[in-house]
Each structure stands twice: as C-alpha cells, then as structure tokens.
Amino acid sequence: MSRANCIEGLRNKIFMAQNDCIFCKIIVKELSSKIIIENNDVIVIQDIVPKAPVHYLIIPKKHIADVMALQEIDAQLVGKLLLMAKELGAKLTGSQAFRLIVNNGSDVGQSVFHLHFHFLSGKKMLDF
Numbered sequence: 392m393s394r395a396n397c398i399e400g401l402r403n404k405i406f407m408a409q410n411d412c413i414f415c416k417i418i419v420k421e422l423s424s425k426i427i428i429e430n431n432d433v434i435v436i437q438d439i440v441p442k443a444p445v446h447y448l449i450i451p452k453k454h455i456a457d458v459m460a461l462q463e464i465d466a467q468l469v470g471k472l473l474l475m476a477k478e479l480g481a482k483l484t485g486s487q488a489f490r491l492i493v494n495n496g497s498d499v500g501q502s503v504f505h506l507h508f509h510f511l512s513g514k515k516m517l518d519f
C-alpha cells in the first residue's frame with residue numbers, strides 16, 4: 392500500500408469513528424442490512440425501500456460524501472464501483488438490462504451523503 396493510500400485509510404477510519412453516517416455503520420456492521428456481495432473496497436446491499444424488483448446500492452467502503460467530494464486518488468475506486476455493477480449485471484437472470492443512478496445533492500434526491508450507485512433492474516424502465 393502506498394503512503395498516500397495509507398494516510399487516506401487512516402483519515403477514513405477517523406472520519407468513521409466520528410460521524411453518524413448510516414452507510415459507514417452498515418459497512419462496519421453496526422447496522423444490519425442485506426449484503427449481496429462485498430470485497431475490500433466495495434459493499435453491495437439491498438435498498439431498504441426498493442424502487443424496482445432488483446434495487447441494490449453499490450457503496451465504496453471509504454466515506455466519500457458525493458460525486459463532488461471525489462478526488463484524483465479515488466479514480467481507481469470509482470472504477471471498482473463500475474466493475475462491481477458489471478459483476479452484478481452478469482449475475483442477473485432474465486434480462487441483463489440495468490440502470491445505474493447516482494444522486495448528487497438533495498435537490499435531485501440524495502438523502503444519504505455517502506457516495507453510492509443505485510443498481511436497478513427487473514422491470515422495464517423506459518421513462519428516462
């Protein structure tokens with residue numbers, strides 16, 4: 392691990408110890424959720440209020456508030472979020488169509504300020 396990544400990891404741990412973020416609590420298993428899959432960097436959970444037959448949340452384990460809070464050092468992590476979407480897409484039964492949504496800011500519906508992709512599938516969504 393590089394020095395920069397190590398410092399980022401420590402910053403994240405300090406943030407998680409201090410903040411009240413729902414997704415950070417889910418990540419450290421302080422709050423329960425239906426976990427679909429996880430690895431060192433990313434966790435995927437079932438959305439508690441699903442808006443489609445398949446509604447997952449793809450969440451980086453690092454606390455990043457939103458797209459605007461992303462930094463250059465997060466580039467690889469963002470790639471991992473998209474590759475997780477690919478992995479989930481490959482596991483879909485029936486149609487492999489899915490939609491990814493990222494809300495940035497409360498005016499467009501962001502309610503949890505920890506970056507996440509909504510992964511939606513299992514019904515026709517031709518309304519966009």
Ligand code: 5GP
Pocket residue numbers: 413424425436437438439440441448493494500501502503504
């Ligand atoms: P946003 O509105 O920020 O784009 O998306 C947040 C999503 O998180 C919503 O779809 C909401 O249903 C989901 N959510 C909020 N709290 C919880 C929780 O405690 N557990 C799970 N699994 N999902 C949650």
Ligand code: ZN
Pocket residue numbers: 412413414415416453454455504505
């Ligand atoms: Zn968080």
